[in-house]
Amino acid sequence: MSALLDGLRADLAALSDQALRRQRRSNALPCAPRAMVDGREMLAFCSNDYLGLAGEPRLAEALAAGAARWGCGSGASHLVSGHYAVHDELEAGLAAFVGCERALYFSTGYMANSGIVPALVGRGDAIFADRLNHASLVDGMLLARADMYRYPHADLAALTRQLEASTAKRKLIVTDAVFSMDGDVAPLAELLALAERFxxxxxxxxxxxxxxLGPAGRGAVAEAGLSSWRIIYVGTLGKAAGVSGAFAAGQADVIEWLLQKARTYIFTTGAPPALAEALLASLGLIAEGDDRRRHLAGLVACLATELKLTRWQRMPSRTPIQPIRIGGNAEALAVARALWDEGIWVPAIRPPTVPAGSARLRVSLTAAHREEDVLLLARTLNRLEHTILG
Structure with missing residues (x-):
């Protein structure tokens, strides 16, 4: 056998030995707290479907109506012939919803982030990024070929020193708003002040x-009360919105530049217009979703109150992302397996997704969960902490 394949198999074995090998599970039910895996019903705390819209019948009906009107595909890239009137309607609706002049719809959040960064900066420029930013932002930084400076998580003093020392012609500060594995929120007002200063x-x-977050779910920037032409706002449409895709929103000339220069927008087939119909319906449900958000906040508070951990740690988060820090990779996997055995599905997150020594359970709460679901999770974790040895 080829040394190439032998080497790959050895690397796979090493992942298994380090408790770093990922496992994909197939769900036989629509996205919801109740899942069906290998014929077994599970209570799932895995998805980013924060408002419980992924399985919402009204979105399914809008998608079906969109497919009946527009067909299944777009046929070409947006800048050739794959852009439709409903895409224009969606982009206008997204821009208005988040209070920006214009928006641009991307097929995925990964494509948005990895395309926007190199469209804004390049060789001789500088990027300043929180060390815990999502991988799609990191890949966008690498594609940009600009000088990269990663500051310790939320460390404004370190970021200030990096900005003061920079002589780059163009500077870009990049941050997650809500950090996906910690659940905390970036200091956006302070970051904007630094962007203005430098x-x-x-x-x-x-x-x-x-x-x-924010009034009517308009997001973290709206929650912070910020508005500036300097801000390029990226929202994902496959999480709380329950459908698929992402968008960039901002000042009109900035968005026009992204349309002209973001390679992940230019050189890919346009998203099916039927999805835009579903997303327009989703925007309406998000705007009217205060009851869902209140219920979700109540579940977050319930989990924080009911968890009585001493060795493991619920990390501080006011968002639906509720990480439980375990520490070692093997122990995190053992806890996830023990939960699975009891019919509770919570993913174990390990390096390189999180720093070494900080393996954790990533609990995702949604508005579709019930309080009794959260109570069951909390009580099970409280019990397991005393039965699983580190």
Whole structure:
């Protein structure tokens, strides 16, 4: 056998030995707290469907109506012939919803982040990024070929020193709004103040805040009361919005530049217009979703109150992302397996997704969960902490 394949198999074995090998599970039911895996019903705390819209019948009906009207595919890239009137309607609706002049719809959040960064900066420029930013932002930084400076998580003093020392012509500060593995919220007002002081762009990836935070779910930037032409706002449409895709919103000329230069927008087939119909319906449900958000906040408070952990740690988070820090990879997997054995599905997150020594359970709460679901999870974790040895 080839040394190439032998080496790959050895690397796979090493992942298994380090408790780092991922396992994919197939759910036989629509996205909801009740899942069916291998014929077994599970209570799932895995998805980013924060408002419980992924399985919402009204979105399914809008998608079906969109497919009946527009067909299944777009046929080409947006800049050739794959852009439709309903895409225009969606982009206008997204821009108005988040209070920006214009928006651009991308097929995925990964494509948005990895395309926007190199469209804004390049060789000789500088990017300043929180060390816990999502991988899609990191990949966008690498594609940009600009000088990269990663500051310790939420460390404004370190970021200030990096900005003061920079002589780059163009500067870009990049941050998650809600950090996907910690659940905390970036200091956006302070970051904007630094962007203004050092004449920099501020790119905010609000994948986990859009639909959940802020008035009517308009996101973390709206919650902070910020508005600036410097802000490039990125929202994800496959999490709280319950459908698929992402968008960038901001000042009209900035969005026009992204349309002209973001390679992940230019060189890919346009998203099916039927999805835009579903997303327009989703925007309406998000705007009217205060009851869902109140219920979700109540579940977050319930989990925080009912968890009585001493060795493991619920990390501080006011968002639906509720991480439980375990520590070692093997122990985190053991806890996830023990929960699975009791019919509770919670993913174990390990390096390189999180720093070494901080393996954790990532509990995701949604408005579709019930209080009794959260109570069951909390009581089970309280019990397991005393039966699983580190």
């Amino acid at each position: 004449d920099a762009w501020l790119m905010v990836d609000d994948a986990h805040g859009f639909g959940v």
